[in-house]
Amino acid sequence: MNEPDPLDPKSLDLPDSREFAQTAALLALAADPLAPPPALKARLLAAIRPEPEPRRARLGWLLPAAALAALLLAPVLKPARAPAARLVSAQGAISIAGRAAAAGAPLRVGETVAVEPGGEALVQVGGGAAVRLTHGGRAVLRRAGSDIEVGLLAGWALSAVAPGRPYAVVTAHGRIAALGTVFLVRAGPRRDYVCICRGRLRLTGGFGEAELAAEGHRDVFISDDAPPVPAAGPLDGHTDADIAAATAALSRP
Amino acid sequence: MHPDGGCARTMDGKPEADEAAGLLRRIAGERDPEAFARLYDLHAPLLFGLVIRILANRGDAEDVLQEVFLQVWDKAADFDAERGSARTWLVVLARSRCLDRLRRKGRREGRELPLREGGAEPAEAPVGTGGLELSEAGRAVRQALAALPEPQRRAIAASYFDGLSQSEISRQTGEPLGTVKTRMRLGMLKLMELLEPYRDR
Known part of the structure; x- marks a missing residue:
């Protein structure tokens, strides 16, 4: 919910006019304009990247027939834009597509789930992956072919993925694909921190491609232009209990 | 003009x-x-x-x-x-x-009342990005703010840039609430007049 503006015209006994609002907005120009870091734009553009067009097979007469069948069956079929994920649990202020969300809320492709600092959201993605967003985590669901991937815009994402389930977290710096694993990604402006808590990951980005495996926690940084480098030490904040909770979400109905 | x-x-x-x-x-x-x-x-x-x-x-x-x-x-x-x-x-x-x-x-309340002479200044030096040139309208806004008596300018800036309520400004400055409100009101009326050429049509 938005806070009331302390420069409210009514509190000054002035009419709530268009002139007042525009004058107040003009005050922003008193601040020096400042170029944001380029990575911020890259993150935003990655987040809003359109879904790829589905490949069109040469089906000839089948297309009109399929369209007619779809029309006839529409009342008994699920909506075309069915939820791709679901909020399993929520602590603190969580929003989906800008609206407050509670446990059980659906999350569709293209929608952003946001966790306020101090909050936590556990999201079940399809049947074989779960992601726990913390530390101001903000992620958008995207479609990659027939798979769903998580575009991580900010914060931390601890993912648990069932073996054989295609799943990836994408940041401004690269794509972290699970090969049956539990892993944590912390999105940063200049580089991302990745912890392979267990299993194998394929990392892809401007640095090329790398495959990493670990039995226990293994920590690396990835950036645009250098191969993954080992981190000095693990990040706090993804405990065995966190991993167990994310893993348990895989099998929830 | x-x-x-x-x-x-x-x-x-x-x-x-x-x-x-x-x-x-x-x-x-x-x-x-x-x-x-x-x-x-x-x-x-x-x-x-x-x-x-x-x-x-x-x-x-x-x-x-x-x-x-x-x-x-x-x-x-x-x-x-x-x-x-x-x-x-x-x-x-x-x-x-x-x-x-x-x-x-x-x-908010832990912050100093803002706005140096002539208008707002960036809270941090740009890191590796460099400040950009002020637009004509930006210069006009700074001049309009500079034209206000300082107490009016400081009260408006505290409200606009720091989100302080009139009560909070009153506590920080030690001035009566009514004085703060009057200053903000007069300042905004003056700014509406000075910045009229820059408002949307």
């Missing part, structure tokens, strides 16, 4: 204002990433300067700017050109997000 003595124009300058409104329509209607990128290029420096001025923290400012543009992507259809320019809409979104964040962090 125009503050710079030049020809009157709106806050955005007409061509840029039209372009931004068109970009918002393309975002809302066509979900066009190129329009989004262009809107970002046009307005991100202004908004980043504003949010870093309000939040005084570069990390928070980056977060808020990101939130604002994601909100733009999701809510571009809410923009109504009849009610003001795209830039006005974006500034309102950005400032509102900043005030929310300041309130959540509960750090």
